[in-house]
Amino acid sequence: MPRPRKSAFDEPYIQIIDRLIARRKALGMTQVDLGAAYGEDQSFVSRVERRQRKIDVWEFVRWCRVLNVEPREVLDGIEE
Template sequence: MKKTIYSDEYAAFREMLRTTRERLGLSQEELGEKLGKHQPFIARIEAGQRRLDVVEFIHLMRAMGVSPIEFLKKFEKTVSKE
């Protein structure tokens, strides 16, 4: 089994993170500032070069003003269609 960071599901997860950020009108730099991180931190996550742990995911969602639970429900529906 290949590492999940290279899976189609994780690619869909990263894409959903990026499109959510963009839909909210946030740049990578702005989101990074909200988290106390630099822009490359967000870029590496979105590019799949850095994996998010659960706590980081929750902080990321809160910084965007998005419910982590609602995001995951939407993600689960997306990947269950594939």
């Protein structure tokens, strides 16, 4: 029987978002700054960071590019 689909609140996803938030803050970027660089508004960034909106693979890659971090660095060590 297939495993149930993962939710936005599963631990690995939470870790990924937490790492993206930490990277944004380490760069001294606000949600407004990130949104502008990403091409969205602050509320979009807020919804993602509060895990109200899940990002897909391509959005994750774009997010990492804006934060000047390799996707593999964000994913390194995250396990199910």
